[in-house]
Amino acid sequence: MTLDLTPGPVNVRDFETAARDRLDPAHYDYFASGAQDELTVAANEAAFRRRMLVPRVLRGGGPPRLETTVLGTPAAMPVLLAPTAFHRLAWPEGEPATARAAASAGVIMIAAMLSTVSIEDIAATGATLWFQLYPQPDMAFTESLVRRAEAAGCRALVVTVDSPALGRNERGDRNGFHDLPPDLHCANMREGGHVRQVVLSPHISWADIGRLRSMTTLPLLLKGVLHPLDARLAVEHGVDGIIVSNHGGRQLDTAAASLDRLPAVAEAVAGRVPLLLDGGVRRGTDVVKALALGATAVAVGRPVLWGLATAGEAGVSRVLSLLRTELENALTLCGATGPGEVTRDELGGILA
DSSP: OOOOOSSOOSSHHHHHHHHHHHSOHHHHHHHHOOSTTOHHHHHHHHHHHHEEEOOOOOOOOOSOOOOEEETTEEESSSEEEOOOSOGGGTSTTOHHHHHHHHHHHTOOEEEOTTOSSOHHHHHTTTOOEEEEEOOOSOHHHHHHHHHHHHHTTOOOEEEEOSOSSOOOOHHHHHHTOOSOOTTOOOGGGEETTEEOOOOOOTTOOHHHHHHHHHHOOSOEEEEEEOSHHHHHHHHHTTOOEEEEOOGGGTSSTTOOOHHHHHHHHHHHHTTSSOEEEESSOOSHHHHHHHHHTTOSEEEEOHHHHHHHHHHHHHHHHHHHHHHHHHHHHHHHHHTOSSGGGOOGGGEEEEOO
């Protein structure tokens, strides 16, 4: 079913309101919620609101170009789709609808390991994909996932490292929602005639990153880095990129906002690898602020799910179009002709 979106939502937050009206309340809470008191969820967005922009004028550069390249992968703008699980909870077709919208927008989709559709079927849409991975204690099975991602044409491997255990989700506790409905499963975890359980292990270490690094020639990014010492270690272990992230506030509540940690991580990395950021991006001006603090690009998660839940592929396309329009407008008003021109000079500090 395709819904008429005109005049429809005019910003990302409008899509969240529409999605809440359409989704099963337990499913909405699954997507919207964070760990415990959800302080980190709120902090991610608040970090962007605290920072103000100081535009430059009379630069005469003409309309900005948004195209960029991230680890050798070209993209129409510095906005990626973050890995998010269980898209078929939001829309019957699930991840392929999201992927087609990403392909139409010319942006990279980071396909989640916990997808309700297999990486092979997502890749069949023609979208430009990276693959997200939770390293499993069974390294042979982990390697099989890497090989499937390679065979499907994924251009990078994104290793989520902030999940040695599952964060406590109290909305899920209240709703009694912790498992997929019987008709859905984690398609990438299917092996033979059964579906494996995802194992989050407190034993994951830098040795596992070394094994993954030796396992594939794909660019390797770590997602979930907030501490500058971990960023330095990542570079030393041959990682090709870092995603500054607190898992959207879904793991450790009261963890610092991603944007607040970006400057220290950028200083530690000193340009040796590209940095991405996720968590709290809701506006084109948010993208500009992340770029100014050292990010090459940002990734958006919940906004994509709100678009998907509202109108499937058309909803995701509209979300990406709104972000693109807002980003182009913000860059123009800042006097920048492209993402690479944004510097800390464009940030006016932090509001009290």
